[in-house]
Amino acid sequence: MHTSIDTLTGETVELLQQLIRNQCVNDGRPESGNEQVSATLLRDEIEGLGLDHELIETEPGRTSLIARYPGTDPDAPALCLMGHTDVVPVNADGWTHDPFGGELIASSDGVLEVWGRGAVDMLNLTSSMFVAFRDVVRTGTRYPGDIVYFAVADEEAGGVLGAAPIIEHQWDVVKCDYVLTEYGGMPSVKDGATTVLLTTGEKHSAGRLLVVHGTPGHGSMPYATDNALVKAAKIVDRLVSSKVVPRIDDMFTARVKALGLSADMEARLTDPARIDDALAELPPDLARNVHSCCHATYSPNIMRSGSKSNTVPDVAKLLIDIRLLPGETQDDADAHLRAVIGPDLLPSVDIEHIRDDLNNGTALSSTETPMWGALSDAIQMAYPNASVLPSLVTGATDGRFFRQRGVPAYGAGLLSHHVTLPEFLSRFHGHDERIDVESLRLTTQLWLDVLDRLWV
Numbered sequence: 001m002h003t004s005i006d007t008l009t010g011e012t013v014e015l016l017q018q019l020i021r022n023q024c025v026n027d028g029r030p031e032s033g034n035e036q037v038s039a040t041l042l043r044d045e046i047e048g049l050g051l052d053h054e055l056i057e058t059e060p061g062r063t064s065l066i067a068r069y070p071g072t073d074p075d076a077p078a079l080c081l082m083g084h085t086d087v088v089p090v091n092a093d094g095w096t097h098d099p100f101g102g103e104l105i106a107s108s109d110g111v112l113e114v115w116g117r118g119a120v121d122m123l124n125l126t127s128s129m130f131v132a133f134r135d136v137v138r139t140g141t142r143y144p145g146d147i148v149y150f151a152v153a154d155e156e157a158g159g160v161l162g163a164a165p166i167i168e169h170q171w172d173v174v175k176c177d178y179v180l181t182e183y184g185g186m187p188s189v190k191d192g193a194t195t196v197l198l199t200t201g202e203k204h205s206a207g208r209l210l211v212v213h214g215t216p217g218h219g220s221m222p223y224a225t226d227n228a229l230v231k232a233a234k235i236v237d238r239l240v241s242s243k244v245v246p247r248i249d250d251m252f253t254a255r256v257k258a259l260g261l262s263a264d265m266e267a268r269l270t271d272p273a274r275i276d277d278a279l280a281e282l283p284p285d286l287a288r289n290v291h292s293c294c295h296a297t298y299s300p301n302i303m304r305s306g307s308k309s310n311t312v313p314d315v316a317k318l319l320i321d322i323r324l325l326p327g328e329t330q331d332d333a334d335a336h337l338r339a340v341i342g343p344d345l346l347p348s349v350d351i352e353h354i355r356d357d358l359n360n361g362t363a364l365s366s367t368e369t370p371m372w373g374a375l376s377d378a379i380q381m382a383y384p385n386a387s388v389l390p391s392l393v394t395g396a397t398d399g400r401f402f403r404q405r406g407v408p409a410y411g412a413g414l415l416s417h418h419v420t421l422p423e424f425l426s427r428f429h430g431h432d433e434r435i436d437v438e439s440l441r442l443t444t445q446l447w448l449d450v451l452d453r454l455w456v
């Protein structure tokens with residue numbers, strides 16, 4: 001028997017507030033993050049329950065917690081509930097309330113919300129997973145398979161001080177057959193039918209460094225010089241004006257349908273010939289997300305050249321953030337770049353791989369698994385007759401490290417009707433990040449309902 005959902009929701013709210021206040025801000029530097037504070041807090045909360053648990057520190061302060069609650073049948077599949085404890089930095093000037101206050105505030109229409117960095121990415125899930133996990137242990141509820149709780153550091157900087165080394169070197173500690181992590185569970189209603197999207201895969205990175213070569217010269221005589229910066233600038237221009245063919249598949253179509261747009265807009269967004277014009281009519285935040293869900297993207301983000309203002313640079317370095325769709329390969333990215341750079345500039349350019357996510361980490365997790373069935377059934381407890389559909393996240397999550405091992409990983413959660421998908425997406429890494437208490441209740445209940453259905 002689980003504890004009442006009212007009590008558990010209260011625990012989730014309180015834990016979420018504490019995790020927000022811990023300010024485990026990961027700015028990409030190894031000395032940031034300090035997830036040890038939250039890992040220790042969570043460890044203290046399960047101390048005394050007789051659980052196997054381990055704190056793993058990859059760098060000073062970069063601590064993850066893993067706890068395992070054994071099942072009754074060693075052959076039954078194990079489930080890992082994985083939540084990251086780090087959050088991205090804030091610009092407090094853009095916030096209406098303290099981004100690290102973890103305050104519980106009623107909105108103008110009376111909806112209670114927990115405010116703060118991490119409220120949707122993903123301390124809401126990290127806290128509700130923990131509360132559900134602890135309740136199972138505390139009440140002595142037994143399931144056939146192991147349940148693993150994994151509060152992981154450093155997700156926001158690519159998992160290099162968290163999931164990546166732990167999964168690679170300490171697989172025995174985290175080993176499992178299914179993973180639930182961020183994010184999914186937004187209901188949308190159209191013509192009386194409810195659709196809920198869960199994540200089965202993500203785009204993968206193919207970051208490239210272009211080293212563009214030229215010839216040095218005196219800055220006072222630039223005429224007809226072989227300026228590496230000018231060449232790099234041409235490449236940037238060609239890149240941003242190049243066409244990438246959209247991939248309109250079932251998954252993309254389902255996502256578009258979940259946005260609650262007009263039938264005409266839906267039809268145009270799912271037509272390769274008309275999608276560009278349709279995107280231009282959407283609000284920019286939403287257009288960006290929709291565009292990224294059906295295109296490989298190439299974003300030139302850093303360019304460096306020269307050391308002295310009176311010298312024509314002989315080398316320029318251009319960093320491009322490339323995100324591929326599932327099934328696209330590193331070779332596809334290189335081929336597109338070579339075509340964009342063009343035969344005139346290609347001899348001057350070295351293309352170096354700086355981020356080479358394994359292609360096999362990007363396979364979509366199958367929906368033909370007992371885990372997906374349990375998730376769908378559990379979601380239908382809250383939203384009867386909802387269609388539960390697979391979707392894609394545009395950013396990277398730690399789920400990919402499990403998919404690389406062939407372990408299905410799903411992004412889940414369950415949200416109330418108080419927020420729309422476009423608004424929810426805008427809160428990721430954005431200002432005024434917050435989550436309503438009803439969503440925390442639904443998500444806490446979801447994990448328990450999933451556990452009750454996975455092994456039957």
Ligand SMILES: [Zn+2]
Nearest residue numbers: 121122155182
């Ligand atoms: Zn996240």
